[in-house]
Amino acid sequence: MPTVAYTHEFPYGYSPEGRPFPILPIRLLNPRDLARSVEVAAYLDSGTDRSLFDGTLTHALGMDLPRGKRIAFFSTGGIGIDAFLHRVKISHPDLGEFDLDIGFSSVTLARNLLGRDFFNLVQVGFREHHLVFYVTPEP
């Protein structure tokens, strides 16, 4: 059986309502203007194909939201959210830097989601009962 030795442990964060979630604070950087970066609370979501962030964050990064390739995200209930793909750098002081094509939504999102495209770059493990998750920054 494969054994993963995780390098980093992260206690769950809490939503503003007070619920525990696997939240990773990550820095988003515009690859064309690295000085314009912003750090956001990103919720790890293994049920999401591709990462999806609030579209207005592109304004904070100096990017033009509708210039990205259009993509639709569908939930299990069939509700769709239109978004635009943009290549960004994401970084975390403990995990390093990653390039990722993230969907930025055309509507307000309550939670920014890091999906399986991010999980493809790292290894993630959850101990839900203990409210901690683990990450090793390699696939």
Add this chain to the structure above:
Amino acid sequence: MGPKTATARKRHETTVSQHRRREMEWIRTHTDVLRGYAREWVCLEGEQIVAHGRDVARVVTSARRKGVKVPYVFYVEEPRGEDVAYMGL
């Protein structure tokens, strides 16, 4: 314990991340305060709200003007109560 064993053990040490711990802890313990910021973006630096508002770009600009190099922002949802479960989308 030989040197090889010590090296192997060291390689498997897990570090508990401290990044943004102060902000995370503040959010956990101040849900009552955050209720007043529902439907807004909040920029938190340590235990201090440095900017907030409906437009995240303006919030970030305001925080940068106040000297925050990398603003940490999050959205405050309308509280929905106990009988609600959340899914990603």
